Amino acid sequence: MKLSRYLLVSTVLTGSLLAVPSASAATGWQVGLAEPGAGSTNVETGPLRLGSADNRAASAESAARTGMASYPHTLATPANAFTATVTSTVPDGAEVAVDVRGRTAGRWTEWAEIRPDAPGVLSAAARDVEVRVVLSAPDGVAAPSVDALTITPVTGQRATAATPGLTYRVFATREGLVGHTTANGHKIVQRDHFVALPSRRGLSAKGTGDYSVRVCAGNGRCEWAPTWDVGPWNTRDDYWAAPGVRQQWGDLPQGKPAAQAAYEDGYNGGKDQFGRKVKNPAGIDLADGTFWDGLKLKTNAWVTVTYQWTGTHPHGIVRTSGPVLNVRPGPDSQSPNVGLAAKHAQVRIECVVAGEQVKGSQGTTDQWYRLAKGMFVSAAHVAPGPGSAPVPTC
Template sequence: MIRIKKAGRVTAAVLAAGAVTALAGAPAQAATAPDGTQWTADLSSVDSDDVNVTGAGGTLTLADAAWHRTARVFAGSEGSLTTAEHRLGSPVNRVSAELTADTPKGTSVDVDVRGRTGVHDWTEWTPAGTTLKSTVSEVQVRISLHTSTDGVRPSVRSVALSADSAPQVNALTAGTELTYKVYGTREGLPGGTTANGHVITSRDHFVALPSGKGLAPKGTGNYSVRVCRTDGSKCEYAPVWDVGPWNEQDDYWNPASVRTKFKDLPQGQPEAYAAYYNGYNGGKSGLGYKVQNPAGIDLADGVFWDGLGMSDNGNVNVTYLWTGSGPTGVVSTAGDPMNVRASASTTAAIKGLAANYAKVNIECYVEGDTVTGKFGTGNIWDRIGPGHYVSDTYLQTGSDQPVAPHC
């Protein structure tokens, strides 16, 4: 929470519990310490991967305070800046932020952080000041600006960051990725813009989840899912590029100890499901809209029609791949999704699709048909799910050798 002074200007520090308190005096400017544990965000480093923000004059604000990403955003505007990765001199598990911002009524600013745990792997985005699920030595910061009124915008003048270690209460434990059955809906909206700045194309291949904790930056699949028909007959591996449906702070796959809101609901149950079937929250979403279906995931048209072969909204099994552990690889094609096969053969049955940029978990490898892909020619195939195989020549793993054991 940001305590706003009467004039609308606030100097705020994000504390360990996630609370924000007003500070008197001039904004704090953190000097870069030798070990990199103190630094200042570059608010002018806005590029094409950022969403509806401008950093002119070193002040971050909404580029267009009346810009609506899609038809589903009825009023107000939003935008975000994702900073470059910052390497720390020593491992930490918490990054706090002290910011100076102008926040008129109806506007807000959020600061989230994440830490790198592997070549392509990150912790979830976590509010600044709260402990990460893992100790890390490289972090990234996301500054999000929101307004509920067209034309009214917040502005951020400085963000001073500091990293340290705190008692680990939500440590990342090795294990199998989480899977839940949820109601899936077709997103559609070609020509619209997703929460990470991607412009939606016809028969696109991505998904939306109702929380920014698992939102992958544009052109990445740091957070990806495996979504399958409930009979397992067809699946698609796809990156999370949008936030929705119905909610923006419902990381329902997480346990209550770290779930942002709706902590009284069972793990794996979306708020929209409880609102639709049980009248939870008066039958409304966290944004105050009357919930019209129990959806916990939105599917881009290509995932809906081509990957899963769906003709109507319905239940799907969703695996949140970043919640697992072990070797990973990023699908790298010329643009179109690649076929996922039932065995290590180019003539084996097609079990679904793996979208470009999707980050997949590699369980093990086998030898099979020789394939020429983006990373050369070879006969190594990786098993990325139960009975799901793709050629290693299309996976960016950071190594020329298999990164998982033999099956």
């Protein structure tokens, strides 16, 4: 076991990033590790330590056990880049990582990892930020711990330009694994509604949908679902990321999962990051309810995925008493079901129209949101996203 203490400061240029001054040029804050916020899972405090629960990517038994602790913070001045000073005890084979995100226009940016050789860079400057400590250890390895953490905003950093409304066609597989625990601590139930993406950068905390996707099948059906697990195949493949930002396999085209490249092209020797032979080109896993009920799929298939945290549309969060909200082709509940929106999912809203009056968690209203062409949900079941832009009339 080794004691690890390192100061994360950037001294190199990466892609479009500008040089970063020493962390001493700005005032940081010491994170109160004993008081993790909402969304934390499988950690113990005093010091912050990986817990004993079996939280891991459900589709990869060889993946390490994982715990996450999050800490919100409000800055005096908006910033978009951060370094960290960490004092931690990390046994050989274990890992401690520090991520950061910020809220802009009411929506969270994607998580950015703060690394020893480069700061975490957000797509836009933010005053409200959140730090996430990720602790992981393979089976048989002692739990890592963190004794102290200081985060420092840095200046002179250029944000990576965000690509609006990222959409890619990828291969989808059914996750199944009912009774298993996902990477964010959710216990999978029968006919569940969530997805797995192969990077924690797009992982929502348990019971939230900050990072959700719209998945559409070739039959025309779509489901909006939160990302609650990491996988399939890989766990560090944010293939939707812009060039120069992708966690791993940055030589691949944006939008092409590493598993697809391994399966189709023999990339990485045809193997995933764990050394397993890749047997299908999957870039997303679908829970049973999403697979069977939302999309009406009978077998694994190519789907079109839109990453809901990207783009500039107004947005909302599905708040319904049941597990899903029906998506209709028009603004009335008598129209046939053409898809589903899972509880907690973030949805991008194109516009609003008047239709049937409906009573729901947001009161009684005749307003219906159009989420895509020919796809509407009642505003009675969708809470406006904090700070979201006003919804235009259709």
